[in-house]
Amino acid sequence: MTYSDPIISVDKLTKKFGSFTAVNAISFQVMKGEIFGFLGANGAGKTTAMKILIGISRPTSGTATVAGYDIYKQTEQIKKSIGYMSQRFSLYNDLTIKENIEFFGGIYGLTSRQIREKSDALVEKLGLQDKFNRPISDLPLGWKQKLAFSVALLHDPKIIFLDEPTGGVDPVTRRMFWNMIYEAAYRGVTIFVTTHYMDEAEYCNRVSMMVDGKIEALDSPARLKEKFGVNSMNDVFVRLARNQDKAKVQ
Amino acid sequence: MKGFIIKEFFHIFRDRRSLIILFGMPIVQILLFGFAITNEIRNVNIAVLDKARDEASERIIEKMLASGYFVMNGYLETEDEIEPIFRKGKIKAVVVFGPDLDRNLTAGGIAPVQIIADATDPNTANTIAAYAASIVRDYQADINPNVTLPLETIPEVRMLYNPELKGVFMFIPGTMTVILMLVSAMMTSISIAREKEMGTMEVLLVSPLKPVQVVAGKVLPYILLSSINATVILLLGYFVFRMPMQGSLLALMGTTLLFIITTLSLGIFISTVAQTQQMAMMMSLIGLMLPTIMLSGFVFPIDSMPWPLRVLSNIIPAKWFILILKGLMLKGVSITYLWKEVLILIMMTLALIGISVKKYAIRLA
Amino acid sequence: MKTIFHLLKKEFRQIFRNRAMLPILFVMPAVQLLVLSFAATFEVKNISLHIVDNDQSSLSRDLTQKFLVSDHFKLTGISFSSDEALDDMQRHNTDVILHIPEHFERDLVRNQKAKLMLSINAIDGAAAAVENAYATTIIHDFNENIRIRMADQISLTGQPKVLSVTQSFWFNPELDYKTFMVPGILVLLVTMIAIFLAGMNIVREKEIGTLEQINVTPIKKHQFIIGKLLPFWILALVELGVGLIMCRVIFGIGVAGSIWVVFLFAAVYLLVVLGIGLFISNFTHTQQQAMFLSWFFMVIFILMSGLFTPIDSMPHWAQVITEFNPVRYFVEVMRMVMLKGAQLPDILPQLSKLLVYALVMNGLAVAGYRKVA
Numbered sequence: 001m002t003y004s005d006p007i008i009s010v011d012k013l014t015k016k017f018g019s020f021t022a023v024n025a026i027s028f029q030v031m032k033g034e035i036f037g038f039l040g041a042n043g044a045g046k047t048t049a050m051k052i053l054i055g056i057s058r059p060t061s062g063t064a065t066v067a068g069y070d071i072y073k074q075t076e077q078i079k080k081s082i083g084y085m086s087q088r089f090s091l092y093n094d095l096t097i098k099e100n101i102e103f104f105g106g107i108y109g110l111t112s113r114q115i116r117e118k119s120d121a122l123v124e125k126l127g128l129q130d131k132f133n134r135p136i137s138d139l140p141l142g143w144k145q146k147l148a149f150s151v152a153l154l155h156d157p158k159i160i161f162l163d164e165p166t167g168g169v170d171p172v173t174r175r176m177f178w179n180m181i182y183e184a185a186y187r188g189v190t191i192f193v194t195t196h197y198m199d200e201a202e203y204c205n206r207v208s209m210m211v212d213g214k215i216e217a218l219d220s221p222a223r224l225k226e227k228f229g230v231n232s233m234n235d236v237f238v239r240l241a242r243n244q245d246k247a248k249v250q
Numbered sequence: 251m252k253g254f255i256i257k258e259f260f261h262i263f264r265d266r267r268s269l270i271i272l273f274g275m276p277i278v279q280i281l282l283f284g285f286a287i288t289n290e291i292r293n294v295n296i297a298v299l300d301k302a303r304d305e306a307s308e309r310i311i312e313k314m315l316a317s318g319y320f321v322m323n324g325y326l327e328t329e330d331e332i333e334p335i336f337r338k339g340k341i342k343a344v345v346v347f348g349p350d351l352d353r354n355l356t357a358g359g360i361a362p363v364q365i366i367a368d369a370t371d372p373n374t375a376n377t378i379a380a381y382a383a384s385i386v387r388d389y390q391a392d393i394n395p396n397v398t399l400p401l402e403t404i405p406e407v408r409m410l411y412n413p414e415l416k417g418v419f420m421f422i423p424g425t426m427t428v429i430l431m432l433v434s435a436m437m438t439s440i441s442i443a444r445e446k447e448m449g450t451m452e453v454l455l456v457s458p459l460k461p462v463q464v465v466a467g468k469v470l471p472y473i474l475l476s477s478i479n480a481t482v483i484l485l486l487g488y489f490v491f492r493m494p495m496q497g498s499l500l501a502l503m504g505t506t507l508l509f510i511i512t513t514l515s516l517g518i519f520i521s522t523v524a525q526t527q528q529m530a531m532m533m534s535l536i537g538l539m540l541p542t543i544m545l546s547g548f549v550f551p552i553d554s555m556p557w558p559l560r561v562l563s564n565i566i567p568a569k570w571f572i573l574i575l576k577g578l579m580l581k582g583v584s585i586t587y588l589w590k591e592v593l594i595l596i597m598m599t600l601a602l603i604g605i606s607v608k609k610y611a612i613r614l615a
Numbered sequence: 616m617k618t619i620f621h622l623l624k625k626e627f628r629q630i631f632r633n634r635a636m637l638p639i640l641f642v643m644p645a646v647q648l649l650v651l652s653f654a655a656t657f658e659v660k661n662i663s664l665h666i667v668d669n670d671q672s673s674l675s676r677d678l679t680q681k682f683l684v685s686d687h688f689k690l691t692g693i694s695f696s697s698d699e700a701l702d703d704m705q706r707h708n709t710d711v712i713l714h715i716p717e718h719f720e721r722d723l724v725r726n727q728k729a730k731l732m733l734s735i736n737a738i739d740g741a742a743a744a745v746e747n748a749y750a751t752t753i754i755h756d757f758n759e760n761i762r763i764r765m766a767d768q769i770s771l772t773g774q775p776k777v778l779s780v781t782q783s784f785w786f787n788p789e790l791d792y793k794t795f796m797v798p799g800i801l802v803l804l805v806t807m808i809a810i811f812l813a814g815m816n817i818v819r820e821k822e823i824g825t826l827e828q829i830n831v832t833p834i835k836k837h838q839f840i841i842g843k844l845l846p847f848w849i850l851a852l853v854e855l856g857v858g859l860i861m862c863r864v865i866f867g868i869g870v871a872g873s874i875w876v877v878f879l880f881a882a883v884y885l886l887v888v889l890g891i892g893l894f895i896s897n898f899t900h901t902q903q904q905a906m907f908l909s910w911f912f913m914v915i916f917i918l919m920s921g922l923f924t925p926i927d928s929m930p931h932w933a934q935v936i937t938e939f940n941p942v943r944y945f946v947e948v949m950r951m952v953m954l955k956g957a958q959l960p961d962i963l964p965q966l967s968k969l970l971v972y973a974l975v976m977n978g979l980a981v982a983g984y985r986k987v988a
Contacts, residue, residue: 014813056830056986075986090825094632095625106621107834135632222633267899271907281912286787286933287656287743287918293927306778321659337957338946342927360780361951368783371955372792373657374925375739379782384733390778396740400727401765403758406749407733410704415740417928432910440903524882528815531644532639536807539913540647540800549923551742553710554660563654573707580738583705 003031006088007190008053013062015048021216022048024213027061030159033073035191037204039233041241044210046194047163054161067158080108083152086201086219087164089144091151093137096127097192100136101151108155123179140194142173149180153189162193166200174220178203198234211244252457258471261441272437276429276479283425284491288417289549291377293325296343297335302351306361310389312344319381336368343367343378355393403494422487423575426547426566429483430506431513431542434476436534438517442468442528446521462607469514474613487579490493496582505578505585505592511570512595516567522609542568570594618834626816629883630846638640640812640855642803647702647938648797649860654797657925659745665709667690672720673762678731681757682713687749701734710744711737723761758894780905785954797866798949799922802857805881806888807913808985809851814909816843817984818899830986840981844889850887862953880948880962883969887941890976899985918943944969 017025023045028034038045043113051057051064053233055075064071067081084148092098098119105115126146136144153161162181166174178200185191193204201221208218217224217240221233228239238240265268266480288491298312300307314320323341325333335341348362355361365382367375387475412419442465445451453465459467483503487493495502517534524530544550546568554561563569577591579585585592631637664682682688691709694700700712714732723729733750737743765847781798820826829839857879862868870877892909899905918924920932920942926934937943944965951957 054831056827079831079833084828084832086824086827088827090824092625092629092825093823094629099625099628103621103625104832106624106826107618107829107831107832109618110754216807265901265904268901268907271904271911273936275907279911281937282915283918284931286929287924288928289739289757289929291741291925294824295927333785335919337951337955337961339951339955339957339961351778355778358780360777362781365780367782367784368955369790370950371795371925372784372790373795375784375787376790376821377745379784383782385779386778393776395793401723401762402757403726403731403754404728405721405731405733405754407735407747407751409735409737409747410738410741414742415737415743415838417740420739420741428914432914436906436910441905444903463944494824497822506750513665527637527902528819529635530637531815531902532811535811535906535910536639536643536647539910539917539925540651543917543923544651550654550656551659551739553663554656554658559650561652577705577707577736581705587706606838 003034004030007032010064010065011062013064016060021213026215028191028208028218032190033188035185037201037207038194039201039207045213046210050161052080055079064135067162072165083157083160085148085152085165087163087167091136091148096133096135098132104151105154118154141173142169145169153184157188159192164194179234196235200220201233209240211240216240255467255470258275258468262471276483279429280425280483280486284418284422287421291374292319292378293321294319294443296320296345297324297326297341299326299344299346301349302493304352306351306355307347310386313385313389317385336381342374368534383457391581412478415456418491419580422491422493423572426483430476431568434510434513435517437472437516439520439530439534444520444529447526464499465518471512472514480506492591493579497578501585504580505574509594512567512599515599518606522606547572567598618838619842624844625789627811636679648800648861652793652797652800656792658792662688662711662746663691663709663790665703665712667694667697667700667714669717670715670719674720675715677756681753685753704736739848767873791966793866797862797868802945803917804948805855806853808854808890809847809885810892810909813849813889814895814905815902818902818905822902831842837981838985840984847889848885870953871916872952874954876959883973884941884945886973887969887976890980892978893980915931918941920946922946
């Protein structure tokens with residue numbers, strides 16, 4: 001399967017905090033329907049770049065469009081077309097599952113009927129019937145993450161941004177989580193996911209590797225492994241990081 | 251333990267905004283309140299309904315305005331105007347002179363002067379009515395120079411500690427106490443609740459540190475901060491507001507430190523009850539603010555309250571510290587005169603710490 | 616509109632879900648209104664008195680007796696030396712010392728004049744002035760009595776000219792402090808709830824991380840601010856209503872004017888207060904900072920409101936500052952409407968000032984809220 005229709009286009013996007021350059025002139029495209037892995041070590045600038053794309057942070061320079069909208073002028077249109085799940089759990093712990101769904105569905109402008117249908121389907125899929133009217137704080141972390149993902153998909157966004165969605169989750173739940181991602185992708189949702197689990201990179205159609213604010217590599221996992229002559233994405237990453245360190249020393 | 255205390259200091263000093271608030275706010279408040287807050291009654295707006303319009307009424311009005319208590323805000327023509335003018339709120343009293351004051355006086359009759367006060371504020375009303383009446387009586391004495399009274403008892407009044415009856419002397423100790431009380435109690439309770447909410451408290455509690463050490467480590471930096479605050483406030487009181495410093499400086503510093511520790515233990519106690527920062531704040535803000543201002547003798551005299559409140563006021567730490575401050579600074583007594591107040595503060599501190607330690611211990615067991 | 620409705624629903628659910636918080640929001644203010652209203656009195660009662668009677672004559676005993684039967688004084692000590700009395704005062708045991716010197720009676724009868732000494736603890740200057748007035752009145756009465764008793768031994772020279780002074784106290788003839796204080800204390804409690812809840816709210820979501828989630832939704836800035844404002848606005852109005860009922864039932868203080876004027880004014884007033892709270896919330900990063908700021912403003916609002924101490928007695932610059940204190944206006948208006956029956960036209964100046972204030976504060980709150988990380 002090939003993807004040719006770009007839904008995110010980024011050109012020389014830069015973000016500086018004072019003298020520190022968090023994102024250094026990155027350029028890339030994400031195609032409609034693909035699972036795009038945005039990889040890098042902690043502090044490489046992944047989250048900063050993502051926050052620019054979802055319209056809650058302004059870049060210093062460069063251009064980008066998300067779902068056809070400009071990230072400088074049309075942030076509110078962008079927000080209608082995307083879903084977002086942050087690395088901090090950000091549903092309301094003191095509200096029940098039902099109430100969280102009602103709230104987020106409501107502010108995305110869904111009708112109460114849509115909300116009811118969606119939440120029924122969602123609860124059935126996740127098997128949360130008995131916990132539907134319990135505060136979220138009672139749920140284990142893995143469930144919370146799956147729920148947050150489903151809530152981010154509630155308004156049928158074109159793109160969903162996932163910031164370290166599986167941080168701190170056990171391997172089995174991570175596996176289940178990725179199944180949910182595949183399902184969404186199958187329905188045509190574009191997935192933009194940051195992670196530092198290199199095994200998860202294997203699940204993506206294409207991955208970009210970010211080191212110190214720059215994109216050092218961008219291709220499908222298979223071709224990246226081939227290019228660096230290694231067997232796993234982890235090794236690709238280690239190579240890249242080592243090259244970077246060498247460059248610094250020189 | 252040392253490293254832990256240093257961490258706390260870092261937390262506090264890295265947060266520039268909180269620092270400005272912490273040190274700036276008390277200074278602003280003490281200056282503002284020291285100059286502005288007084289329960290003296292001055293510059294009261296009055297209106298006059300003068301049916302006499304003769305020498306006597308004019309002389310009395312002159313005397314009133316010269317006293318500094320009253321500001322003339324216009325003349326009325328009829329009684330009907332009084333109520334609407336009170337309802338507007340600005341004018342607090344109307345002085346009514348009956349017709350033909352002069353003639354009544356010279357004819358040996360009785361000349362009526364009526365003072366009508368807006369008693370929605372009973373304190374102002376009572377005070378200005380008394381002032382006005384005494385001014386009229388003064389005038390009466392002026393026009394009766396030859397009448398001497400027999401068998402006269404002459405009370406010689408000495409106003410001790412504050413001969414000029416300055417409001418500042420009453421309000422500086424109170425302001426100081428309220429600021430220290432709220433800042434220290436609030437800061438500790440929130441800082442501990444914050445660690446609980448963030449989950450970092452558990453990390454500290456599973457460390458080899460004893461719970462007591464954890465809490466002591468949290469509190470120590472605040473003792474220092476509050477001491478700096480207290481010193482600044484005392485210096486402002488002394489140099490800006492000319493508060494006397496009659497008693498021993500050492501005793502003042504010692505008791506201030508004691509009070510700071512009392513309020514910090516109150517903060518610790520609140521944090522054992524509150525699970526979230528929000529709870530801790532609401533408890534220390536809504537729970538402490540008004541009772542501390544109103545039941546400590548800061549604004550209202552405790553002796554005048556109904557007895558259940560007089561009893562209740564005893565559990566307000568601020569009450570005892572205000573007494574200590576007044577004793578040491580204004581009355582110039584030695585610390586031995588204040589053993590009761592000091593002992594009560596010590597007991598309160600021990601009780602609060604005791605309960606808190608017990609609560610922490612239960613949670614750990 | 617629907618978006619705002621969803622925000623409202625969510626806030627109310629969070630407020631009422633928090634079981635630990637509910638008593639603080641509803642019970643604590645009610646208890647404080649009930650208890651503290653009795654504390655707020657400048658009336659000077661139970662003045663602790665120490666008597667030093669060095670004369671021990673029948674006249675000195677008469678005078679002592681007159682003090683003892685007075686409602687204002689309570690005897691806390693008797694001694695024969697001024698030093699001992701002073702010591703008592705330094706221990707905070709007594710506030711007024713009446714010293715009757717030796718030969719008081721003899722001097723009075725022989726010389727027609729005798730001295731008495733009153734020493735008053737004047738740290739609370741205002742109370743001292745009142746204590747002085749009470750004590751001198753008693754001495755004055757005592758003086759009149761002995762004049763009448765010894766009328767045969769005295770003669771008046773000249774015919775005095777007499778001005779009769781009558782005092783009348785309108786709206787509150789009993790000079791009851793509760794009538795004056797209860798409406799004001801109610802204002803404070805409602806204000807505290809409103810400002811603290813609003814002040815903590817947005818910054819709390821910032822700290823927890825849920826604000827970021829809301830920022831990536833297409834919600835409009837004004838919708839968000841209104842959604843944050845309305846729940847507390849409604850809550851505070853309900854608390855005001857409960858408080859007014861308590862005033863009526865427990866203290867017997869009804870609204871002399873129209874209750875709708877009170878609520879109209881409160882509606883505008885609360886917009887100001889909540890606007891200030893949200894403004895604070897916007898410009899702080901942690902709940903701790905937000906709380907310190909709200910505390911700072913609240914203490915200033917309380918003490919500079921004219922509730923406890925008169926604004927007229929403040930220096931001019933401080934009176935100017937009170938113009939920016941919303942609490943001042945609400946306290947004023949509550950007293951005007953509840954106690955004096957002021958009508959809408961009477962409170963228009965205050966109302967229009969607050970309207971402007973509300974627009975500015977909420978404008979700032981909307982402008983200051985940025986949908987960024």
